Amino acid sequence: MLIRRRVINQLKVGLVSLVVLGMMVLNLGLAPPALGQQTPSQAQAPSQSFQVIVSLAPGTDVDKVAQDFGAKVVRRGPLNFATLELEASKNMPQVIAALKGTPGILGAEENHRRTLVTTTAATTATTASTTTTSTSPGSNVPNDPLFQDQWSIINGNVQGAWDMGATGKGITIAVVDTGVALQHPDLKDNLVPGYNAITKSEVPGANQDNNGHGTHVSGIAAAERNSVGIVGVAYQAKIMPIKAIDSVGEGYDDAIADGIVWAADHGAQIINLSIGSPNGSVSSDILRKAVAYAYKKGCLLIAAAGNYDPQTEGNPGVSYPASDPDVLAITATDTANKVADYSVTGPEVDLAAPGDAIASDWWSKTKGASYADASGTSMAAPFVSGEAALVWSQHPDWSRDQVIQVLEAGVKDLGTPGRDNAYGYGLVDVKQALTLANQTMKTLTSPGTVNQWGGIVQAVAGSTQVSLTIPTQAFSSSANVSAQTIPAPASLPNGASFLTPVFQLDWGSVTAQNMLSLTLNDPSLKAGSAATAAVYRWDGSRWISLGGEIVNGEARLGLYEPGIYAVGTPQVTTEGNRFAGVTAEGTAVKISQATFTTGADTVILAQANQFQDALAGAPLAYKLQAPILLSPSSGLTDEIRAELVRLAPKTIYLLGGTAALSSTIQIELQQNYDVKRLAGYTAEITAVAIARELGTRGKAIVASVRYFQDALVISSWAARQGVPILLTEPSTLAEDTQTALRELNVTQTLVIGGTAVVGADVMDQLPLPKRISGDTAYDTAAAVLQAYPPTTSKLEIATGENYPDALTGAVRAAFYGSMVVLVPTHSTIPSSLATLLDSWQGKQVEEFGGVSALPENVIQTVERWVQ
Numbered sequence: 001m002l003i004r005r006r007v008i009n010q011l012k013v014g015l016v017s018l019v020v021l022g023m024m025v026l027n028l029g030l031a032p033p034a035l036g037q038q039t040p041s042q043a044q045a046p047s048q049s050f051q052v053i054v055s056l057a058p059g060t061d062v063d064k065v066a067q068d069f070g071a072k073v074v075r076r077g078p079l080n081f082a083t084l085e086l087e088a089s090k091n092m093p094q095v096i097a098a099l100k101g102t103p104g105i106l107g108a109e110e111n112h113r114r115t116l117v118t119t120t121a122a123t124t125a126t127t128a129s130t131t132t133t134s135t136s137p138g139s140n141v142p143n144d145p146l147f148q149d150q151w152s153i154i155n156g157n158v159q160g161a162w163d164m165g166a167t168g169k170g171i172t173i174a175v176v177d178t179g180v181a182l183q184h185p186d187l188k189d190n191l192v193p194g195y196n197a198i199t200k201s202e203v204p205g206a207n208q209d210n211n212g213h214g215t216h217v218s219g220i221a222a223a224e225r226n227s228v229g230i231v232g233v234a235y236q237a238k239i240m241p242i243k244a245i246d247s248v249g250e251g252y253d254d255a256i257a258d259g260i261v262w263a264a265d266h267g268a269q270i271i272n273l274s275i276g277s278p279n280g281s282v283s284s285d286i287l288r289k290a291v292a293y294a295y296k297k298g299c300l301l302i303a304a305a306g307n308y309d310p311q312t313e314g315n316p317g318v319s320y321p322a323s324d325p326d327v328l329a330i331t332a333t334d335t336a337n338k339v340a341d342y343s344v345t346g347p348e349v350d351l352a353a354p355g356d357a358i359a360s361d362w363w364s365k366t367k368g369a370s371y372a373d374a375s376g377t378s379m380a381a382p383f384v385s386g387e388a389a390l391v392w393s394q395h396p397d398w399s400r401d402q403v404i405q406v407l408e409a410g411v412k413d414l415g416t417p418g419r420d421n422a423y424g425y426g427l428v429d430v431k432q433a434l435t436l437a438n439q440t441m442k443t444l445t446s447p448g449t450v451n452q453w454g455g456i457v458q459a460v461a462g463s464t465q466v467s468l469t470i471p472t473q474a475f476s477s478s479a480n481v482s483a484q485t486i487p488a489p490a491s492l493p494n495g496a497s498f499l500t501p502v503f504q505l506d507w508g509s510v511t512a513q514n515m516l517s518l519t520l521n522d523p524s525l526k527a528g529s530a531a532t533a534a535v536y537r538w539d540g541s542r543w544i545s546l547g548g549e550i551v552n553g554e555a556r557l558g559l560y561e562p563g564i565y566a567v568g569t570p571q572v573t574t575e576g577n578r579f580a581g582v583t584a585e586g587t588a589v590k591i592s593q594a595t596f597t598t599g600a601d602t603v604i605l606a607q608a609n610q611f612q613d614a615l616a617g618a619p620l621a622y623k624l625q626a627p628i629l630l631s632p633s634s635g636l637t638d639e640i641r642a643e644l645v646r647l648a649p650k651t652i653y654l655l656g657g658t659a660a661l662s663s664t665i666q667i668e669l670q671q672n673y674d675v676k677r678l679a680g681y682t683a684e685i686t687a688v689a690i691a692r693e694l695g696t697r698g699k700a701i702v703a704s705v706r707y708f709q710d711a712l713v714i715s716s717w718a719a720r721q722g723v724p725i726l727l728t729e730p731s732t733l734a735e736d737t738q739t740a741l742r743e744l745n746v747t748q749t750l751v752i753g754g755t756a757v758v759g760a761d762v763m764d765q766l767p768l769p770k771r772i773s774g775d776t777a778y779d780t781a782a783a784v785l786q787a788y789p790p791t792t793s794k795l796e797i798a799t800g801e802n803y804p805d806a807l808t809g810a811v812r813a814a815f816y817g818s819m820v821v822l823v824p825t826h827s828t829i830p831s832s833l834a835t836l837l838d839s840w841q842g843k844q845v846e847e848f849g850g851v852s853a854l855p856e857n858v859i860q861t862v863e864r865w866v867q
Helices: 062-069 094-098 150-155 156-164 213-222 253-265 285-296 375-393 400-409 430-438 583-594 617-624 639-649 662-670 683-694 709-721 734-742 779-785 805-815 831-841 856-866
Strands: 005-006 013-021 051-055 070-076 081-087 106-108 112-113 173-179 237-242 250-252 270-274 300-304 327-333 349-354 358-364 369-373 442-445 448-450 455-461 464-470 478-486 502-506 516-521 534-538 541-543 550-551 556-558 561-569 604-608 628-631 651-655 674-678 699-704 727-728 750-751 769-772 795-800 822-823 844-848
Touching: 005 662, 013 213, 013 727, 051 094, 051 253, 051 285, 062 070, 062 081, 062 094, 062 358, 070 250, 070 253, 070 583, 081 094, 081 253, 094 106, 112 285, 150 349, 150 727, 156 430, 173 213, 173 253, 173 375, 173 430, 173 769, 213 237, 213 358, 213 516, 237 253, 237 674, 250 253, 253 270, 253 285, 253 448, 270 375, 285 300, 300 375, 300 400, 300 831, 349 400, 349 662, 358 375, 358 430, 375 430, 375 674, 400 430, 430 583, 442 448, 464 478, 502 550, 516 561, 556 604, 556 674, 583 628, 583 639, 583 805, 604 617, 604 639, 617 683, 617 709, 617 805, 628 639, 628 805, 674 683, 683 727, 683 734, 699 709, 709 779, 709 805, 727 734, 734 795, 769 779, 779 822, 779 831, 795 805, 795 856, 805 822, 805 844, 822 831, 822 856, 831 856
Parallel strands: 013 369, 173 237, 173 270, 270 300, 300 327, 327 349, 442 455, 604 628, 604 651, 651 674, 699 727, 699 750, 750 769, 795 822, 795 844
Antiparallel strands: 005 013, 051 081, 051 106, 070 081, 112 250, 358 369, 448 478, 455 464, 464 516, 478 502, 502 561, 516 556, 534 541, 534 561, 550 556
């Protein structure tokens, strides 16, 4: 192949830059050869074997399968896959079909080859010079001698991000490629331990680049700023070198998948995939599973869209893995900010980035560490990986999706207005992306304009300060948010007095997709005592009391809708500390009377005996500012009817189908109320319906549908955070639940309970799961309470046996900043829970349920510990 060379002598360093246009084939994201050039022949001796990847059911003996097919097991893993090698004399399609019909084999496919064809050429300089150009002290123009050739840094506005202090420090970028030149002076101090996925070796040096491509990609993303060679976009980020492509540019799906999984398991936040498929978007089961695995771990995957020769072929479409919906697909632009003619385009494209004639680090067999120019989407992808590292390093607590959001917003909108097939959302502008990232949670004086990045709007009236916190992604568009004092529309009921001015909160017609947080701070609110104050909401005709989460002089409330709020003295009740009825339905009424003392606009009704349908109900109840009442399945009792009259709601939600709450109940309620039923044919599907009605996005809790204690103990915390609760069988995650996770854009899941109740197979299907568990349900409860203790002095106690009291009590706990502690009825309180309770002092204990559910001796034991 012809090699175009260019001597770089302007900096008086005598370095040679190897222009590697066409050095690599399409599937590695590099540009094709210039017209008239030839690539090296790929002709090889006829293959003596072929490989098939099989997906294994748990417990399958792959060695026995291999023996039956006359195959050899050449690889085990990643995930539940294995690779079989068979003689070329066998018919591959027939073998694959037969394997698919074999018990224990869930799938079979060819081990696809992904090819990178390279060539080598002599260079006149094989190591980096330390000769530097002079710059003024403190200048943000790097001293690295080849920086003047890095047009991409200028066009991508990277220096502007550096000026803002972004360096990529603390972020690890895994480069799944041909390895890295481990002793390259531009890279060696930015490397973390890596992996050779071809040989499955973690031995130091096993991931040494013997091709050049991986070194080039790594330099673009994170070459050091060290007065040597070039500068990477995120020059203080770390590179995790994963070798999955060999010296002649060949890689196979099983090794590439292994590299992705290894990177995700070893701390990589960003995974760069400057690889693809030679025939367009040809995917494979093993690669899809590996991508999904890394995605669920919270990794940001970035891939080259692919290249083609426009002189000889049509656009083949975005290559795989870039075409995967969990991966950002990147096209390449030239110095004029035009999408390069060789860059594949298509609807899957997310972003465009500089990729033509990019100077970076290199490795060659004859010269070792050196430098070269190369072109292609292979070069554009690591530019975006570096940009992502800059943003993430400034916001290390962010999720992947928050990083993606600013990457896609911080662009120059070129091409067709809005998203298009060539530029995606646009051409990256690193400074603009970082500027948007730094605007999140900006504190504004009311009124203030808040966009999808969120913010805090504050207002002051006298000694009271009101703050409304809008989290990132709560608003899909800009909204003018105001918090202003207004005259009280009416006196507080039952002689209660105002402790703060009345505030009207407004943000127009924009719908909040996540819960907003309201705090009213005033010295007159006594710290730590919920009994001294209550939050009130004006519903247009009456004040609704919403309890009191009063912490350190602040009244706190989560809300979703604009409204009129104030803090006043609480309503006086005579219930004492135990809320109990003759039945579970009666206990729910008592809790409602004590919590919603002035009524409620909405009520949630669930079945008393099969209350699994309502396990996920507390977050929705908190959003709707509604009590949860319980009913027999056949019809309402007089006690429930009386409580509905007292509450005077406008709307009633029924949780569960007609088997749980009969049509007779619905018909009766429809005579006086607007009735909505949320139901599915199983409790899991009912939980999905509740989650959709709640509507909040980004996070979810997953708990067992069978062992109800786990869902109950997290309910009040989930309600205050606005996080939906989804339910699952131990080993199978329902398809409807999987769909809901996608619909709600869930990127983080909190799993409550051990592997016996939420198994490993379910965990594997959840995005970025975190498990809280213990040996028993009570140990799990203790672990949850340890992680999320009450924020106020109240402590709610309920039995962990088969009673629904904790379900209806969770709503009260949420409005009072408390948690429900589940205790056994007829046995000793476990030591894990006892130790935790003993560490809490000064708590005011409230009990849900009668003495048959909570005997006095159990309550006395708890009170001795916490008081």
